[in-house]
Amino acid sequence: NGGGDACLNEASGDRSAYPAAPYGTSDCSVIDNHSFTTADGSTLSLGDIYADADAKVLLLTMSAGWCPACIEEQPTLEAWHNTYSSQGLRVVGTLFADENDSPVGAEYAANWVNNYNLTFPVVADTNQVLSAYYDSSKAPMNMIVNVATMQIVRVIIGADTETVQSIIEAGLE
Numbered sequence: 001n002g003g004g005d006a007c008l009n010e011a012s013g014d015r016s017a018y019p020a021a022p023y024g025t026s027d028c029s030v031i032d033n034h035s036f037t038t039a040d041g042s043t044l045s046l047g048d049i050y051a052d053a054d055a056k057v058l059l060l061t062m063s064a065g066w067c068p069a070c071i072e073e074q075p076t077l078e079a080w081h082n083t084y085s086s087q088g089l090r091v092v093g094t095l096f097a098d099e100n101d102s103p104v105g106a107e108y109a110a111n112w113v114n115n116y117n118l119t120f121p122v123v124a125d126t127n128q129v130l131s132a133y134y135d136s137s138k139a140p141m142n143m144i145v146n147v148a149t150m151q152i153v154r155v156i157i158g159a160d161t162e163t164v165q166s167i168i169e170a171g172l173e
Contacts, residue, residue: 005153005170007146008144008167008170009173010146010149010151011149015050015148018047018050018150019149019150024152025152026152027155028151029152030152031046031143031151032129033047033050034046034130036092036094036123036125036126037109037126038106038109039110039121041106044121046058050147050150052147055089056146056172057084057088057089057090057144057153057167057171057172058090058091058147059077059080059092059142059145059168060092060142060145061091061094061140061141061142061143062095062096062130062140063093063095063140064095064101064136064139065098065100065104066097066100066101069158069159073159074116076161077118078118078119078120080168081118081120084169084172087172088147092120092121093112093118093122094122094123094124094125095108095122095123095125096124096128096130096131096139103124104126105124106124109122109124133155135157140157141156142155143156144156153167154167
């Protein structure tokens with residue numbers, strides 16, 4: 001499903017208010033302003049990232065403690081964060097389940113950050129709101145969002161790092 005790349009470099013003007021509904025789950029639709037619990041127990045919303053004037057591309061990852069591929073991709077996500085954040089990439093890791101497929105909270109997110117030495121935000125999707133965007137039995141999932149419009153560029157299921165990286169680089173040009 002490669003149609004979403006068309007909305008990768010669309011620009012918006014004013015970023016003072018999050019884009020209005022309708023919201024959707026498919027390529028080029030605007031993602032709803034979801035909020036998550038951070039590792040320190042505070043809240044991070046997609047609107048917080050939208051309000052970051054330097055943000056161009058959001059890589060929203062969905063992981064679970066039971067998913068070996070999710071764990072294996074953490075060093076790659078950290079490397080992308082370190083390489084591209086100065087160019088406008090924002091990486092947010094979301095966790096939806098632990099090793100027993102139970103919902104997770106702030107403490108689990110904090111342990112994930114510590115276990116994998118991550119410097120990008122990792123949040124708990126306690127209510128699994130992102131499950132509307134993918135089949136969570138097929139983790140990991142990487143969603144690329146054009147921050148200027150909050151349009152979903154592409155949802156990629158599985159550990160397809162080459163495709164994810166090429167879309168990130170195209171969005172940062």
